[in-house]
Amino acid sequence: MNADRANPRMRPAALSGLRHAACVFAFCLGAATAHAAGREPVLKQVDLPHSYYWRELYLPQLTTGPSSASFLPDGESLVYSMAGSLWRQRIDDDEAVELTHPKGAYDYQPDVARDGRSVVFTRYDGNAMELWWLDLADGRATQLTANGAVNVEPRLSPDGKRIAWVSTQEAHGIKAGHFNLFVADIDASGLHNARPVLGERRSTLDRYYYSAVDHAINPSWSPDGQRLLFVGNPETAWGSGDIWSVSLRDPMQRRRIHSEETSWSARPELAPDGRRVLFSSYHGRQAHQLWLTTLDGAAPLPLTFGDSERRNARWSPDGQRIAYIGNGGADGNTALEVIEVIGGARRFVVAKQRRTLDPTTRIELTITDGTGQPVPARVTVQGSDHRAYAPASAWMHADDGFDRAKQATETHYFHCEARCALDVPAGTTTITVQHGFAHAIWQQDVQAKPGATQPVRVALQSQALPPEFGRFASADLHVHMNYGGHYRNTPEHLAWQARAEDLDVVENLIVNKEERVPDIAYFGADRAPGAPRNIAHTQEFHTSYWGHLGLLGLHDHLVTPDFAAYRHTALASPWPHNGVIADLAHAQGGVVGYVHPFDTVPDPAQDAVLTHQLPADVAHAKVDYLEVVGFADHKATAAVWYRLLNLGYRLAAGAGTDAMANYASLRGPVGMNRVFVDLGDAAVDTPDPTNILAPLKGGHAFVSNGPLLGLLIGGRRPGDTLALSSAGRQSYRIALRSPVAVDHLELVQNGRVLRSFDLAGDRRTFDAQGGLDLSEGGWILLRAWNDGADPQLLDLYPYATTNPVWIELPGATRPARDDAAYFVAWLDRLIAAADARDDYNTAQEKRDTLDYLRAARTIYQGKAEGN
Incomplete structure (x- = not known):
């Protein structure tokens, strides 16, 4: 991101005394949130932070391969979810028989009753996830819940008379939107006496990745039906929680069985003997394996080994086998495997033939x-x-x-x-x-x-820009090849994903996901013989306090630790701040950028929290690029970028999707947000990560999530300087080519719209040229943007911008004192927040941090005073 967004949701700007920003930057800033009227998150009723984690890592997703399974009583057959339907298949057979096929919906998470006559499961229809019941004899399906919530992980009690599941419904004082454990009686007429097992509880800890309200997930019954195992996170700062046991007769009788950072996927499962607890964990490694502990919390031991994922495990009724979902096959797709507990023999359950309902x-x-x-x-x-x-x-x-x-x-x-x-x-x-x-x-x-x-x-029909605007190589500066998702990605497969998206270069940013760093073994692999030449394995540095950094072009080593300012850990100190990390990256010849910066425009007067370090690092010349198009609001980020440009900082625009390329519920395909770098005379037929960095830093590029832009001012391209001896008229030429219709195409000078162009017809192709009367120095760029979302473009809204063409005109550059004052106010908030932190490791760390920030403030104060 990385996927870990660096800033909290901030309110739109309304600065007292600095209000000129509101319309100087031509979006009038209220437009920065206009996309919310149309495009909304999937399962928007879930009230939790960081949906790109809980949605992929916890909720079932549509995959062509299996996603969850349950044994039939004979232990020789399974009911499992695949491609949005439920299927039945014998382990040693190659034919799968389709059991359900809902119209416009998808079925997941089957749990077979102990008598083998019925199955409960989860159905997703685009609005909610509801529980359903299937009669295996006649194929009749009956809806069990209709509360419009997210209802998942249904588990029938051993006697088949009760059901446990996880729901975000509101009930008995439980607020809607959070994952809570529920139990109900069940019979042929449906559910009765549904009630939450645990009450709502708020943590005393500030949790960045998880809600302040505790959750309870992953239910599993004891063989006698008297207790439930589950995963909960009371007073857990990091991770989705510990494995607990709770009595259903007296829910206050609960005990912690095992403590570990589980990242949504533990799913504890009691063996039929009632003693051993099977669960999934990546403890001490990069991929989940199956582990065993006991109800008494014995030291856990791994049952499986390897570098691929093994999750969603279920015991056979006799305890001799375990079925689970892995991704260890050659294609990295999800797969259903069965392992013999004693001996370890494994079999893939493959549906070579599919007997469909229709x-x-x-x-x-x-x-x-x-x-x-x-x-x-x-x-x-x-x-x-x-x-x-x-x-x-x-x-x-x-x-x-x-x-x-x-x-x-x-x-x-x-x-x-x-x-x-x-x-x-x-x-x-x-x-x-x-x-x-x-x-x-x-x-x-x-x-x-x-x-x-x-x-x-x-x-397919080509719609490329005319060649006079440049010879471009496209790059996604922010991709995570593997990030804990359903699939197992490789550099070769990632290169193939890029080819399908017509993308030249991919920067795979190695980064932590809580305790693990999934792609850490690939650092340096891009320089190995036979490795894809268009994939670079470099780094994202995580601190959700100062903001996240992209560190491109590292050649010697990853910067470790890979994170800082992680509250309630041994790495809680705000030191090292991002300026220190930038120096370490530059020492390796790296290129440093701020990634996914702003969801709304920071407001120093109103924001509850403001700790983003961007202006300080720009003042100290630590930053080479800014993800103007990325996993943030492009218009809000551009508004901040314009202020920095007005102050003369030649901060280049970059772009990165923050794609988790092995996710099923993907934030966007690789290359959704990309930079088009003009290689100029150095243009080559096969661009690679080494030859895009210099023009990227120089601003010889445009960034986009769809529209292609060409700009010439006085014959100069973006990143160039047009030096004039006096005011006068200069030629311009622009071009637009876009796969989707564009609402607005504008030339912007020093943050103000210089000229708007009327788009007609399909609004996807436009060319214009003419003259501009230039009477002041500064910068000019071309941008294209829409008021709202477009279903054919999987982002907030279409947006593209070139880097500036810089205009030098002696004595005619207007001082940007209001912009400097804005950053002075920003840094005042930043300094106050850094000074208030009490978790630096040493007094020297705090002094060095504050000295760095105060020096940056002095720079902006001088600019505000016209110096």
């Missing part, structure tokens, strides 16, 4: 680019049943938000290697294909005929 059609896609050459691409397929489809081995991904007025559920997509085949239900099938920003989006309805094989040829 007839299907085989769609065979062939994708070519504008020259007729085969190309990989991103593909969305929606069947006649309003469900998403993909090839059986493809990684299915889902957007993190959508507009309910335009879509029933979030967009799902996969990457296709020029040719791919998939099965869809008969009827109208909608296919959408995208290949980067320089090709028009292709969409077509196909009438799928039952039992047929239908070829579909996709010819």
Whole structure:
């Protein structure tokens, strides 16, 4: 991010005495949150921070491979979730039989009753997750809950008369939006006497990644039905909590069994013998394995080993086998495996044949680019049943938000290697294909005929910028190859994802996820023989106090520890601050940038918390680029960027998606936010991470999540300086090429709109040239933006901006005193907050931090006074 966002949600700016910002920067700043009216988060009723963690790491996701399983009583067969349906399959058979197939919805998390007659499960319809019951004899499905909440992890008691599950519903003093443990009686007529097991409790700790309200998740019954195991986090600062046991007769009788940072995936499971506790943990390693402890909390020992994930484990009824979901196969996709507890023999349960409830059609896609050459691409397929489809081995991904007025559920997509085949239900099938920003989006309805094989040829149309605007290489400066998600990614697969997105370079930022650093073993691997040349393994530095840094181009070693200012840990000290880390990165020849900066414009007069260190580090010349387009609000970030540009700081615009590239519920595909670097005379046919860094730092680039922009001022490109001896008229030329319609295209000078262009027709292509009367120095850039979201672009709203063309005009540069005063006020807040911290390791750490911040304030104060 990294995925760990560096700033809290901040209110829009309303600075007393500094109000000129409100419309000087031409969005009028209220527009910075305009996207909220349409696009909203998936499962918006969940009231927890950091949805890109709990949604991927805890809630079930649509994957083409299995996602959870439960044994039938014979111990030889399983009911499991796959591709949004429930299936039944014998372990030693290769045919899976479809049990459910809801229209416009997806089924997950089956739990088979001990008598083998029924299954409870979770169904997601785009609005909520509800509990359902399936009669295995007649196939009849009955809805159990209808509270509009998120209801997950249903588990039937051993006698089948009660059900435990996790819900965000409001009940018995429990507020809505948090994950709480519930129990109800269940019979043929439904649920009765639903009640929370535990009351609501607020922690005394300030928890950055988790809610102040404790949660209780991962229920599992004791064999006698008298107790539940669960994971809870009372007074836990880091991690999703410890493994607990609670008596259902007296919920006040609860005890902690095992303490560990579990990151949503422990899912404790009592063995049929009632003694051993099976759970998943990555303790001391980078991937989850299966572990065993006891109800008495005996020292845990690992049951499995390796570098791939093993999660969602279930015992067989006789305790001889364990079924779990892994991703250790060659393709890194989710897979269902069964292991013999004694001996360790493993078997993959593979559905080579699928007996579906309804007839299907085989769609065979062939994708070519504008020259007729085969190309990989991103593909969305929606069947006649309003469900998403993909090839059986493809990684299915889902957007993190959508507009309910335009879509029933979030967009799902996969990457296709020029040719791919998939099965869809008969009827109208909608296919959408995208290949980067320089090709028009292709969409077509196909009438799928039952039992047929239908070829579909996709010819993408090129829409590149005219070459006089530059020779560009595209790069995503902020990707996490592996970050605890459903899939297991590799550099080769990541390079293939980039090719499908028409992306030249990927910066894989190695970073911690709580205790582990998933990709740490790959540092330096980009320099190994045979490694993909367009993938760089570098670093993101985490401090959710000062802001997060991207450290590109590191060659000697990762900067460790990889984090600072982690409250309630041994690394709680705000030292080292980001300026120290920047020096360490620069000493290796690295390039330093601030990533995912601002959700709203910081307001020194009103914000409850303001600790972001950007202005101090810019003043001290520590920062090389800013993610103007990234996992933040692009307009809010640009407003801060403009103020720094006005003060003469030639801070380059960068872009990074903060994509967790092995997630199923992906924030965005790799390359959704990218920088187009103009390599100029050094342009090469195969750009790589080494030859984009110098032009990136020099500002010879534009950043975008869709629109392509070209700009020439007096023949100069972005990053160049146009030196004039006197005021006068200068030529300009601009170009726009966009895969989606654009609302606004503007030339901006020193933070003010210099010229707006009227876009007509499809608003995706525009060219203009003319003259500008330049009477003051400073900077000019071109930007494109929309008022709201576009369903075909998986971001807050379309946005692109060039870097500035700098204008030098002797004696004609207006001093930006108000901008300097804004940063003085910002640094006053920052200094006060840093001074109030009482968790520095030494007095010297505190002195050095405050001296650094006060020196930056002095610089801005001088500019505010016109010096």
